[in-house]
Structures are given as structure tokens and as C-alpha cells.
Amino acid sequence: MTTASFDERLQRAVERTGTLACIGLDPHLSKFPPDLKKTFEGRTGADRREAAAKAVLAFNSEVLRLCEGKVPAVKPQLAFYEELGAPGWKALEETCAIARRRGLLVVADAKRGDIESTARAYAHAILSDDGPLGADAVTISPWLGIDAIEPFVGAVKEAGKGLFVLVRTTNPASALLQGHGDPTAALVVARALGQLDLPSIGAVVGAQTPRAEVAAIRSAMPRSWFLVPGYGAQGGRRDDCLAGARPDGLGILVSASRSVLYPPADGGSWSAVEAAIDAFATDVRS
Amino acid sequence: MTTASFDERLQRAVERTGTLACIGLDPHLSKFPPDLKKTFEGRTGADRREAAAKAVLAFNSEVLRLCEGKVPAVKPQLAFYEELGAPGWKALEETCAIARRRGLLVVADAKRGDIESTARAYAHAILSDDGPLGADAVTISPWLGIDAIEPFVGAVKEAGKGLFVLVRTTNPASALLQGHGDPTAALVVARALGQLDLPSIGAVVGAQTPRAEVAAIRSAMPRSWFLVPGYGAQGGRRDDCLAGARPDGLGILVSASRSVLYPPADGGSWSAVEAAIDAFATDVRS
Numbered sequence: 001m002t003t004a005s006f007d008e009r010l011q012r013a014v015e016r017t018g019t020l021a022c023i024g025l026d027p028h029l030s031k032f033p034p035d036l037k038k039t040f041e042g043r044t045g046a047d048r049r050e051a052a053a054k055a056v057l058a059f060n061s062e063v064l065r066l067c068e069g070k071v072p073a074v075k076p077q078l079a080f081y082e083e084l085g086a087p088g089w090k091a092l093e094e095t096c097a098i099a100r101r102r103g104l105l106v107v108a109d110a111k112r113g114d115i116e117s118t119a120r121a122y123a124h125a126i127l128s129d130d131g132p133l134g135a136d137a138v139t140i141s142p143w144l145g146i147d148a149i150e151p152f153v154g155a156v157k158e159a160g161k162g163l164f165v166l167v168r169t170t171n172p173a174s175a176l177l178q179g180h181g182d183p184t185a186a187l188v189v190a191r192a193l194g195q196l197d198l199p200s201i202g203a204v205v206g207a208q209t210p211r212a213e214v215a216a217i218r219s220a221m222p223r224s225w226f227l228v229p230g231y232g233a234q235g236g237r238r239d240d241c242l243a244g245a246r247p248d249g250l251g252i253l254v255s256a257s258r259s260v261l262y263p264p265a266d267g268g269s270w271s272a273v274e275a276a277i278d279a280f281a282t283d284v285r286s
Numbered sequence: 287m288t289t290a291s292f293d294e295r296l297q298r299a300v301e302r303t304g305t306l307a308c309i310g311l312d313p314h315l316s317k318f319p320p321d322l323k324k325t326f327e328g329r330t331g332a333d334r335r336e337a338a339a340k341a342v343l344a345f346n347s348e349v350l351r352l353c354e355g356k357v358p359a360v361k362p363q364l365a366f367y368e369e370l371g372a373p374g375w376k377a378l379e380e381t382c383a384i385a386r387r388r389g390l391l392v393v394a395d396a397k398r399g400d401i402e403s404t405a406r407a408y409a410h411a412i413l414s415d416d417g418p419l420g421a422d423a424v425t426i427s428p429w430l431g432i433d434a435i436e437p438f439v440g441a442v443k444e445a446g447k448g449l450f451v452l453v454r455t456t457n458p459a460s461a462l463l464q465g466h467g468d469p470t471a472a473l474v475v476a477r478a479l480g481q482l483d484l485p486s487i488g489a490v491v492g493a494q495t496p497r498a499e500v501a502a503i504r505s506a507m508p509r510s511w512f513l514v515p516g517y518g519a520q521g522g523r524r525d526d527c528l529a530g531a532r533p534d535g536l537g538i539l540v541s542a543s544r545s546v547l548y549p550p551a552d553g554g555s556w557s558a559v560e561a562a563i564d565a566f567a568t569d570v571r572s
Contacts, residue, residue, distance in 0.1 A: 079407035085418025090372035121365035132371025143429040145459030171401045173431030181467030
């Protein structure tokens with residue numbers, strides 16, 4: 001039996017749900033519904049982390065229930081779980097397991113960037129089906145060069161996992177390095193990734209990237225999926241997010257978190273979250 | 287009372303121990319002593335992770351006992367703990383607590399690189415004294431620009447914590463981005479960090495960096511501490527590691543892990559590890 005590649009699995013999930021939407025699972029405790037907040041507020045230290053991690057799992061369980069069948073993928077941001085220490089990691093492990101059971105692909109937003117045995121340990125920690133998370137894909141940083149990508153390639157080839165390499169982010173200071181040189185360092189990365197000529201090695205390309213840059217990155221990685229953060233809370237609109245789509249209209253996974261999980265109106269109600277997921281999924285339908 | 291800066295605390299610890307040596311706490315399970323190995327070998331999945339994490343804590347406890355008073359700092363590599371999931375994070379939390387009790391500074395080798403609320407969550411996870419690890423310093427990646435550094439600056443200024451930013455690594459493919467452009471991207475980072483003009487913002491500068499590059503980075507960051515990996519197992523010699531020292535002979539923290547924790551001769555005996563720590567500390571004495 002041949003394992004399907006991550007790209008194939010993602011494409012099928014997009015076709016099944018009819019949308020390019022990916023829900024970011026960024027648990028901001030301060031924005032949690034009041035009934036969950038009261039389970040950890042007032043506590044401190046390890047006691048608070050234990051209680052908050054339980055609230056995070058309860059929150060995510062509800063979000064994942066609302067996501068099932070509606071979007072192809074979810075994207076937990078590891079920082080918010082690590083902030084809660086070991087109980088946070090446990091909540092993350094259980095979140096990934098629930099997502100899998102609900103048929104949702106898991107993109108672990110880890111932005112790890114290391115080499116050799118260290119990178120292999122991260123690959124095992126995050127992607128291995130025998131490891132604690134068993135995520136379907138991971139975001140990684142290319143600052144150390146292709147050496148930082150290669151230890152993950154085994155998981156891509158043999159276990160059908162995917163990578164999204166940070167090519168172009170759109171925070172204000174991103175140009176310092178990503179825009180440095182001619183060609184820019186961002187384009188150098190995109191071309192190096194394109195030359196690997198492997199399926200399931202995608203790119204993170206922020207929604208606010210200038211159109212000419214998006215086109216150059218797409219030209220270097222014609223078949224790859226781009227993970228596009230920046231929708232909603234960060235100001236990105238549908239057209240910005242989809243600017244780098246392939247000729248078949250696919251190849252883009254748009255992620256949103258705060259604008260969907262913590263909708264400003266009717267704050268804290270699950271029906272508002274459900275409506276926000278629906279609106280986002282519809283806005284970026286495939 | 288004014289909190290001492292990380293640079294001041296590091297300098298005092300170096301003066302007290304008389305060495306620039308930092309022991310990397312990279313638990314390679316396959317290289318563990320036989321009596322520890324047998325506690326997890328043959329197990330699988332979550333059961334193995336739980337048992338292996340206990341072995342890691344037992345291993346680290348012994349290493350930290352041998353390090354006390356002999357070296358200024360230790361450097362746990364987060365990947366090897368995350369590989370063991372929540373029990374691994376618990377072992378990491380306890381390792382950091384033991385190191386602190388033994389008067390050892392903790393440099394968390396995390397190479398995180400994110401922005402805004404995510405980077406603040408990492409800063410809280412790793413550096414905050416109210417967080418799970420309470421490390422003294424952290425390694426971070428500059429690929430997203432100075433935006434990735436700034437969320438950590440509060441911990442630096444207010445809580446006496448330190449940063450080591452990945453400026454120049456020496457893995458074979460590091461030149462793809464770090465050596466890109468003129469000036470090189472590595473030098474662009476060093477200059478941007480130098481312009482922040484804050485204490486306790488250091489740089490990671492690999493032992494095999496060409497001398498002219500080391501000199502240029504030192505010129506951009508004249509007072510900063512450099513964390514220098516690459517001693518021993520990775521081939522770096524004393525003179526390579528100390529090439530970027532400040533005129534006062536300090537400003538360098540040399541790290542070694544595999545060559546010290548898993549000495550090839552007399553494999554697995556704690557007296558061999560103790561001798562390797564002593565030899566390393568003496569070789570890079572201040």
C-alpha cells in the first residue's frame with residue numbers, strides 16, 4: 001500500500017469541504033468564554049497551568065466539533081500550549097488526536113528551525129505517527145538553510161507528511177532579512193525548495209505580500225501549497241489571500257484564528273464562533 | 287532593588303567557575319548508560335515516552351550534580367524533550383529547576399522565531415519566572431526580523447533575562463541565507479542587534495565561522511556575549527571557539543554536549559563524564 005502524500009490528502013480534504021479555510025487553534029486565555037475563564041482565574045503558577053490546560057482542551061474540543069466537515073485543516077500554534085508547560089503539551093497532544101478523529105488535517109505551527117539530530121527530534125516530536133503529536137504537517141524556518149529542511153524529508157516521503165517553510169511573512173520588519181539581497185532571500189528560499197522537486201513541501205506566504213513577489217514565489221514553486229496567514233484579524237482580505245493560487249484555483253490554504261475563535265460581536269457564544277467559521281469557510285471557498 | 291542583567295550574571299558565573307564552558311543537555315536516549323536504557327527499551331508509544339522522560343531526568347540530575355560549581359551554564363536542547371511529549375516537558379521543567387538550585391544558568395536552546403502574541407507566549411513559556419521553565423536565556427531565530435526579537439525584550443529589561451540570536455551557524459548549507467547578499471544577511475542581523483544597544487542580547491556564532499566574519503560580527507556587537515556551538519563533536523577547537531572573544535578575553539560561551547555527555551572511552555561511566563566535563567572546562571578556561 002502506498003501512503004498518500006500530504007498534498008494529495010490536503011487536496012481531497014479541500015474538495016470534500018469546498019473551502020481553503022484553515023482554523024488556527026491559538027488559545028488566548030484572556031478571550032475565553034466566561035464559564036471557562038472562571039476555572040483558572042485567580043490561580044497561580046503550576047496550579048493555574050494545570051487548570052488552564054484543561055480549559056484549553058475543553059475550548060478546542062468545542063471548536064473542533066464545529067470544524068468537522070466544514071474545513072479541511074486546523075493549525076494549532078505551539079507557543080500557546082508550551083506557555084502552559086507539560087499540561088499544555090498534554091492538551092496539545094489530545095487536541096491533535098481529537099482533530100484526527102474528526103477527519104481534520106493538523107498543521108502544527110511550530111516554526112522550528114534546527115539541523116541534524118535536533119531537527120530529526122523535532123520531526124519525531126511533531127510529525128511521527130509514533131510520536132506525541134502525529135501532526136500532518138509542520139511549519140519550519142529556513143534560516144539555517146536546506147540542512148534545516150532535509151531531516152524532515154523522511155517524514156514527507158515515507159509517512160505522507162507535509163512541510164510549510166517560512167518563505168515570506170508580512171510583519172512590518174520582515175523585509176530586514178526576507179527582502180535582503182537581489183534576488184531577495186525569500187526568493188532564494190523559494191527557488192531552493194522548488195529545486196528539491198518533492199511533493200508536500202509548501203511555503204508560508206503572508207497575505208500582505210506584494211503581488212509581484214507572490215508571483216515570483218509561485219513561479220519558483222509551481223505545484224506547491226502555500227499556507228497564507230493574515231486573513232481577518234491581521235487585515236488580509238480574500239483577494240490578497242488567494243493571489244498566489246495555482247491555475248487550478250487551489251494550492252492555497254488560508255488560515256485565520258482570532259477573527260474566527262473570538263468574534264467581536266456576541267462575544268463568547270458558540271453560535272457566534274460557528275457563524276464566524278461558516279463565514280470564513282464561505283469567503284475562501286475553493 | 288535592581289535586577290542584575292543576564293550579562294552581569296553570566297560574567298559573575300564565568301568568573302566564579304573560571305571557564306567559558308556551557309554543557310549542552312541533549313538527551314540522546316540511544317547513548318544512555320545501560321542501567322537507564324533498560325528502563326524504557328522494549329516499550330512503545332506513550333508508555334515509552336513516560337519511562338524515557340524519567341530516565342532523562344535521572345540522567346540530567348547526575349549531569350547537573352557533576353556540573354555544579356564547575357561551569358557557569360547549561361543548555362538544554364528543547365527538541366529532545368518535546369520528542370517525549372508532555373512527560374518530556376515535565377522532565378525539562380524539573381531539569382531547569384534542578385539547574386537553578388545548583389547555581390547553574392539555564393540557556394534554553396529553542397531557536398524559536400515568531401512575532402507578536404506568539405513570541406510573547408514563547409517568552410512566557412521559556413523565560414518567565416512565573417512560567418514553566420524560568421530559563422535565564424533563550425536562543426531565537428531572526429528570520430522574521432527584529433519583530434521576532436522585540437517581544438522578548440521585556441524579559442531582558444525587566445527580569446534580567448538574555449537572548450542569543452542565531453546570527454551565523456556553521457552547518458554546510460548555512461550560507462544559503464546567512465551568507466546571502468552584500469553585506470551578508472548574517473551581518474545585517476548583527477548590525478540590527480548592535481543598534482538596539484541593549485545589554486544581554488547576544489549572538490549564536492558557530493565555531494567554524496571564518497575569522498573575518500567573526501571579526502565583523504564582533505565589531506557590530508562589541509559588548510555582547512556570543513554563544514559558540516561546535517566544540518568537540520562538531521570539530522571545533524579551542525582557538526576557533528574563542529576567536530570572537532572581547533578584548534577582556536570574555537564575551538564567549540562555548541557549548542559542547544555529545545563529546546562531554548557521551549565520552550567515547552569508558553562508555554557510560556559517570557567518572558568518564560566527570561573527566562570530560564573537567565577537560566572541557568579546563569580547555570576553555572577564562
